[in-house]
Amino acid sequence: KEFQRMQERLSSRAPELSRAEWAVKARKELPVIERSKFPVNPETDEPLDLEDLSVEQLERMTAAELITCCMAHGLLVINPKAPPKTKREIARRMFDFFEGEKAK
Numbered sequence: 001k002e003f004q005r006m007q008e009r010l011s012s013r014a015p016e017l018s019r020a021e022w023a024v025k026a027r028k029e030l031p032v033i034e035r036s037k038f039p040v041n042p043e044t045d046e047p048l049d050l051e052d053l054s055v056e057q058l059e060r061m062t063a064a065e066l067i068t069c070c071m072a073h074g075l076l077v078i079n080p081k082a083p084p085k086t087k088r089e090i091a092r093r094m095f096d097f098f099e100g101e102k103a104k
Contacts, residue, residue, distance in 0.1 A: 019071075022080060026071035033068060037061050051098040058091035066090040 038047035039057055048057075050069055058066060066087055067080050077093045084090050 019080075023071050023074060026068045029068050030072040033061065033065050037065060050094075051101070053095075055088075055091050055095045058094055059088060061087070061091075063087040063090055066094065070094065 034047045037060060038050075038053065040046065041048050050073060061069070063083065063086070067078060067083055067090065069075075070078055070090075071080060075094065075097060077097045078084060078090055084093065
């Protein structure tokens with residue numbers, strides 16, 4: 001519900017963005033999300049890569065942050081204009097996608 005309200009507020013203020021425009025915007029926002037929400041690798045003192053996060057670690061982010069991560073990385077696992085209802089669903093789709101990619 002929080003995400004839907006935020007999306008409605010954003011959509012009422014801003015014109016519809018294309019997927020490419022959305023990706024550019026997301027890439028600008030990604031470093032802040034990485035620094036604030038991604039766990040740090042103790043060996044490198046750098047944030048872990050998105051594909052190395054568990055579902056639980058992904059669920060620490062808001063739905064909007066998860067969608068931003070997807071858009072910035074070009075992941076097509078969700079439709080930003082009609083995202084899944086919960087952040088748990090978004091996190092699960094992202095995790096399943098990365099697991100599938102690792103298995104290839």
